[in-house]
Amino acid sequence: MAVLGAFPPGVGCRPFDEGDWEGVADCLHRGFPERSRGYWIDALTRLSQRPVVADFPRYGFVLEKSGRIVGAVLTLYARHRSLEGDEIRCNLSSWSVDAEFRPYASRMIATVIMRKDVVYTNISPSPGTVKLNKAFGFRLFSGGQVAFLPAFNSVPPSDRVLEAHAELAEMAELTDNERYILLEHAALGCLSLICICDGVALPVVLKPRRILHGLIPCCQVVYCRSHTDLVRCAGAVGRFLLRRGKLLCLVDAMGPVSGLSGRYFPKKGIKYFKGPKQPSPGDLTFTEMVLFGS
Structure with missing residues (x-):
């Protein structure tokens, strides 16, 4: 059962930094065993080389229990400039939560997508995250x-x-x-x-x-x-x-x-988005497709 209220004592969600890389790589490897642990270290290294956008996290968020990382999501922020003004996009990539803590996955994602001025995308949703996407109001921007x-x-x-x-x-x-x-x-x-x-x-x-x-x-x-x-x-x-x-x-x-x-x-x-502006057809700029080769 999904939990949308407050986290229980000892469980929390926060942005992570370089000091969390080892725990994040372990968590993502548990969630995506077809990817090596080294793959995730390489992915985090690529993110470290990208510019930080305003006050948004460089890497993403973790779910932790008493200091142990039990969930993670990478957030790939990018600024797009146009005549209408700047637009901030965030590609949500590589969601993983350990089985015991999956009831709190929706609460973690709610924390991640709380900004109303950001266009959030999920371009490689698993069956489980499709349901979560729809629950949070994500809409298709590519159906095939x-x-x-x-x-x-x-x-x-x-x-x-x-x-x-x-x-x-x-x-x-x-x-x-x-x-x-x-x-x-x-x-x-x-x-x-x-x-x-x-x-x-x-x-x-x-x-x-x-x-x-x-x-x-x-x-x-x-x-x-x-x-x-x-x-x-x-x-x-x-x-x-x-x-x-x-x-x-x-x-x-x-x-x-x-x-x-x-x-x-x-x-x-299929690809989903949530936010004030639908991405243009074929626009995968600065997403995991480019940065991680996914």
Whole structure:
């Protein structure tokens, strides 16, 4: 039974810091035994290299009993700038609570998501956390994925793709936030691209990954302005990827995307959000997909 009242004596939830890494890694390894303990130390190390956003925790929160860590959730905060103002997002990642203390998991998450001005996301929910998501008012922002072959789209002769870097002149045609996204994700191992289509610069970020038990290489769309813009530059992107031995791409969506040569898989890679603004289609910037390769 979920507990939403106060924690009992000796049980509490708090942000954690570097001094808690060993206990957090142990807890996450217990919850996700398919991941090595070293995987979680590496994940925490990557978080330590990211900038702190305002007064939000750098790493996440723990549930503890008399000083022993019995639950943990990683919180990946990022600031997004736009003409409408700053937006803070938080990707909730790697929820784990020891079996004996799972009745307090909902109380822990309630503590984590208490800010009304933050957009919270869960992009890899387990069956148990789906129920918790719905109980806390999370809503779908992706109900499935489109697997598509961009090289099958036509390519106008003038279209071209450039790999983003700070000195590239075409970077000036993007917004400050888009330039930041491209450069940061390139440093994190993504393909950060500027597609020049009919003279218009369109940003696209792709995360190389492997699917079907690691047998099939592909690229996950991490950022694009819209599905419409993705279709517009798909052919040029496909030609760019083909030269690098990649054929298949994935993009999150609520249904089939007209203009992409592929198939929609409902309920594949579902993703949830809670907060004042729904993430744009295919926007996985600064999430666990990028930082941890999940």
